[in-house]
Every structure is written in structure tokens, then in C-alpha cells.
Amino acid sequence: MSSLDIVEAERLEASNLFYREPALYDSVQADSDSATVCQALIDQHFPAARTLLDFGCGTGRDLELLAQRFDCAGVDLQPRLAHYARRTHPELDIRVGDMRTVRLGHTADVLTCLGNSLAYVHGNQDVRATFETFAAHAHRDTLLVLCSPVAPIESPSPQQARVETRLGTATVTIAYEWDLRTQINTMRRHWVFDSGEEACDTIRRRILGPRELELYAIHAGFDVVAIIDESGGGGLIGPGAYTVARYQG
Numbered sequence: 001m002s003s004l005d006i007v008e009a010e011r012l013e014a015s016n017l018f019y020r021e022p023a024l025y026d027s028v029q030a031d032s033d034s035a036t037v038c039q040a041l042i043d044q045h046f047p048a049a050r051t052l053l054d055f056g057c058g059t060g061r062d063l064e065l066l067a068q069r070f071d072c073a074g075v076d077l078q079p080r081l082a083h084y085a086r087r088t089h090p091e092l093d094i095r096v097g098d099m100r101t102v103r104l105g106h107t108a109d110v111l112t113c114l115g116n117s118l119a120y121v122h123g124n125q126d127v128r129a130t131f132e133t134f135a136a137h138a139h140r141d142t143l144l145v146l147c148s149p150v151a152p153i154e155s156p157s158p159q160q161a162r163v164e165t166r167l168g169t170a171t172v173t174i175a176y177e178w179d180l181r182t183q184i185n186t187m188r189r190h191w192v193f194d195s196g197e198e199a200c201d202t203i204r205r206r207i208l209g210p211r212e213l214e215l216y217a218i219h220a221g222f223d224v225v226a227i228i229d230e231s232g233g234g235g236l237i238g239p240g241a242y243t244v245a246r247y248q249g
């Protein structure tokens with residue numbers, strides 16, 4: 001990794017409690033269905049797929065399930081998460097790399113970028129570079145499956161929720177900001193654990209609307225074949241969506 005990548009990885013790690021405590025992330029996400037939804041989309045659009053590359057794989061929680069069906073590898077910017085993923089899933093091939101620049105030297109039938117990982121790439125040039133990375137790992141008909149925010153979350157006042165975690169139950173207060181000029185949706189969380197411990201984190205996600213996703217995809221040689229609401233409901237209402245695109249070369 002370049003020294004800039006290291007700075008970026010350290011900045012990300014400091015920003016999010018889950019990145020500082022990867023096991024906490026896994027425990028809170030335990031009932032996520034993103035790998036199941038992703039697999040259903042692959043079955044629908046490329047049932048013969050055999051190989052899969054996951055960009056922004058985090059703790060490897062989706063790869064764990066996808067690896068039961070595909071020959072998988074994952075890439076993440078944060079060495080701490082990659083180390084955790086290798087330790088908890090020794091069977092997985094996990095690399096440290098930046099999805100804007102990494103080149104693994106081979107292609108895969110399916111490329112995934114799940115759990116909003118794309119939203120951590122903020123600038124237009126960086127988004128474009130990330131789609132070029134996808135193209136660099138694609139062959140004709142490679143399927144790209146993204147799960148990303150397509151609309152901001154806006155809330156007039158902070159919301160509170162009780163969350164079960166491996167560190168015990170916490171009350172988390174969440175506030176959102178939306179900057180229309182940069183299309184960054186900022187989420188600020190204040191965690192108060194029943195033990196009395198407190199933590200704060202700030203997560204900044206770039207929102208790419210459906211038409212923007214189409215444009216970045218087309219520029220990189222992918223045709224969007226579906227954009228489906230994350231909720232699984234009929235219309236596209238956001239905030240999250242799955243985008244499925246096919247590489248035309």
C-alpha cells in the first residue's frame with residue numbers, strides 16, 4: 001500500500017467503532033441478508049458463475065457464505081479488518097488493497113462491493129477509478145453486484161435505539177446530516193453501553209443516485225441490468241439498493 005493508502009486506512013479505522021472492534025461489527029450484522037440477496041441475484045443473472053471477487057470485504061462476513069458456492073477472494077483497505085477476516089475465516093483469500101487502485105492480475109465471473117463499501121469512495125475521480133478497477137478484474141459477461149446508498153437518510157432530530165452487541169447492550173443515538181453539494185451523508189453515533197462505556201463515531205457516505213451509477217458503470221464498460229431496492233419491495237425508494245451490471249468490454 002502507498003503511504004496515502006495507509007493514512008486513508010488509519011482515518012477510516014479511527015472514524016468507526018465497528019472498524020476498531022471488528023467482532024462487534026460481526027455481532028451487530030449477524031442477521032444481515034446481503035450475501036443471500038447477492039447470491040440470488042447471481043443465480044438470476046449469471047447462474048454458471050464460479051469465481052467471485054469482493055471489494056471492501058470488511059470482516060469477510062459475506063464472503064464466508066459466498067465461499068460455500070464460489071471460488072472467492074476479498075480485498076479491503078484496512079489491514080486490521082483483513083487480519084481479523086483471515087483469523088476468523090482462515091479458508092478465505094483476503095488481501096489488503098485500495099479498490100481505487102488495486103490490480104490482482106486476474107478476472108472473476110462476479111465482482112461484488114457490498115455493505116455500502118462503495119460509499120466510502122467520495123470524490124468523482126475516485127468513484128471513476130473504482131469502476132476502472134472493477135473493469136480491470138472483469139471479462140466479457142462478468143457480473144457486478146453493488147449494494148450502496150442511492151438516497152440520503154435525513155432525520156430532523158437524533159434517533160435513539162437499543163442495540164445488542166457482544167460488548168453488552170448499548171443505547172445508540174444517531175444523527176444524520178446531508179450535504180447536497182458533495183452528496184455526502186454523514187451519520188454521527190453516540191454509543192452508551194450499559195457498562196457505562198461510551199464511544200462516538202462519524203461515518204461519511206457518498207450517495208450515488210441510480211442515474212449516476214449507470215453513468216459510472218457505462219463509462220467503465222458495464223451495462224446496468226437491474227437496480228433493486230434493498231428492502232426487497234417493489235419500487236426503488238432507497239436509501240439502499242442493489243445494482244447489477246454486466247461487463248461488455
Ligand SMILES: C[S@@+](CC[C@H](N)C(=O)[O-])C[C@H]1O[C@@H](n2cnc3c(N)ncnc32)[C@H](O)[C@@H]1O
Nearest residue numbers: 056057058076077078097098099114115117120
Ligand atoms: C461498511 S463496511 C462493509 C464491509 C463488508 N462489505 C460488509 O458488508 O460487511 C465498508 C468497508 O469498505 C472498506 N473500504 C473503504 N474504502 C475502501 C477502499 N478505498 N478500498 C477498499 N476497501 C475500502 C472499509 O475498510 C470497510 O471494510
